[in-house]
Amino acid sequence: MVRKFFQKKSSGGKLNQLIEKYNIPRAYLSTNRKNISRGVFIGLFIAFIPMPMQMLAVIAMIPFAKFNVPIAISMVWLSNPVTMPAMYYMEYLTGSFFLGTQIAPVEMTMEWFTDNIKNIFLPLYVGTAFYSVTVSSAVYFLINYLWQRSVYKERNQGRVEDEE
Numbered sequence: 001m002v003r004k005f006f007q008k009k010s011s012g013g014k015l016n017q018l019i020e021k022y023n024i025p026r027a028y029l030s031t032n033r034k035n036i037s038r039g040v041f042i043g044l045f046i047a048f049i050p051m052p053m054q055m056l057a058v059i060a061m062i063p064f065a066k067f068n069v070p071i072a073i074s075m076v077w078l079s080n081p082v083t084m085p086a087m088y089y090m091e092y093l094t095g096s097f098f099l100g101t102q103i104a105p106v107e108m109t110m111e112w113f114t115d116n117i118k119n120i121f122l123p124l125y126v127g128t129a130f131y132s133v134t135v136s137s138a139v140y141f142l143i144n145y146l147w148q149r150s151v152y153k154e155r156n157q158g159r160v161e162d163e164e
Helices: 002-010 013-022 033-047 054-060 069-076 084-099 110-163
Strands: none
Touching: 033 054, 033 069, 033 110, 054 069, 084 110
């Protein structure tokens, strides 16, 4: 299911032309289970971190791991201007809970943020660490499981058809 979708997309001639034209290492566009799941992991991990230029952080990870770069960049887009306030507030609440600090009433003004940055910084990044690690790891294992299950089902269907 997921595997077949990526195999269809990666077998096109346009992708091969792009790879040859710009001399892109094939591993960064590879659509195997490991590269896809690593790309999702890295993209989601960085998506939960409140920082500017998250896509550049994904690009900075290229020398350290082989992963599907377009998938990782698309996962970073999950934190966009619409979803960021809810994500970061959730991270702040979680970090405050873990640290046992009192939750300050939040106002959406630049003045409030500049006055309270010292109070929200540590709880925000504690919550960020929690969600970055847990969500990205859970999705990584889920993708691996679903991919392996898909391969198992496909192999078993082939055996049943052969026996009939």
